[in-house]
Amino acid sequence: MSLTSSVSLGALCLVLSSSAMADFRADFTVVKGNAGDNLPSVSRIELSGAQMRTDAGNVSMLFDTRSGSMTVLMHDKRQYMDMQKMIDTAGAAMSQASAALANLPPEQRAMIEERLGGRVPGLGAKVDVSVTATGAAERVGAYPCQVYSTRVNGKHSDDICLANAADAGISGADQATLRRAFEEMKTMTEKMSAGMFRSPLSSMPSDKFPVRLTHYDDDGKVLHVVELKDIRSGAVAGGDFAIPAGYTEQDMGLGRHR
Numbered sequence: 001m002s003l004t005s006s007v008s009l010g011a012l013c014l015v016l017s018s019s020a021m022a023d024f025r026a027d028f029t030v031v032k033g034n035a036g037d038n039l040p041s042v043s044r045i046e047l048s049g050a051q052m053r054t055d056a057g058n059v060s061m062l063f064d065t066r067s068g069s070m071t072v073l074m075h076d077k078r079q080y081m082d083m084q085k086m087i088d089t090a091g092a093a094m095s096q097a098s099a100a101l102a103n104l105p106p107e108q109r110a111m112i113e114e115r116l117g118g119r120v121p122g123l124g125a126k127v128d129v130s131v132t133a134t135g136a137a138e139r140v141g142a143y144p145c146q147v148y149s150t151r152v153n154g155k156h157s158d159d160i161c162l163a164n165a166a167d168a169g170i171s172g173a174d175q176a177t178l179r180r181a182f183e184e185m186k187t188m189t190e191k192m193s194a195g196m197f198r199s200p201l202s203s204m205p206s207d208k209f210p211v212r213l214t215h216y217d218d219d220g221k222v223l224h225v226v227e228l229k230d231i232r233s234g235a236v237a238g239g240d241f242a243i244p245a246g247y248t249e250q251d252m253g254l255g256r257h258r
Contacts, residue, residue: 023048026231031119033215033224048236052181063181140211141182
């Protein structure tokens with residue numbers, strides 16, 4: 001998953017004891033097509049307690065469901081982004097821009113608003129992302145699943161085959177964490193342009209888990225297919241949910257680099 005798809009997975013609804021949660025790691029593999037670093041190809045989903053991580057291409061997304069934080073790691077650049085900070089900075093910039101526009105003559109204000117085309121300064125145009133059940137049922141390995149279609153601004157972009165999380169051996173407590181994380185991912189991505197952080201995982205129904213993802217190009221042809229290869233319980237390294245040493249913060253042009 002590049003920044004195009006990353007997209008993009010946050011606070012436990014109630015306080016749950018750590019002992020009630022079983023760490024797990026799900027690995028995915030490309031079964032059709034060539035999923036390079038710039039395509040939304042999920043390769044791993046990890047969960048430990050109230051923390052979740054997804055990997056795809058050169059991008060990892062870290063979620064802490066206790067604090068609601070979401071961090072994007074860009075491994076090729078050795079940089080990271082704090083998404084809430086980015087949204088807050090963009091909001092402040094938009095408020096300043098709106099105040100400046102209000103002081104312009106009506107003709108100039110209308111011209112600038114037309115050129116912006118509904119874009120939020122620094123974040124790009126708003127888009128419509130919808131996920132709907134197709135009614136088709138399939139099987140991926142040992143898992144029966146239902147196919148959901150993702151459309152971006154009316155264009156078919158992805159199909160996701162979702163199995164019941166319980167059938168995949170995911171505990172009820174972990175399902176709650178997954179559900180909240182995906183809800184946080186959806187909330188974050190809805191505040192930004194899909195061109196930056198759209199992920200087919202961001203609008204998954206509750207209590208479901210992806211076992212196959214199919215991505216299409218603009219002409220409707222299959223670019224690649226990714227399937228669940230393995231899912232297993234067991235301790236996950238705590239360092240997987242931390243910002244790696246030597247990574248610097250990037251603000252995507254909304255402020256200073258650190």
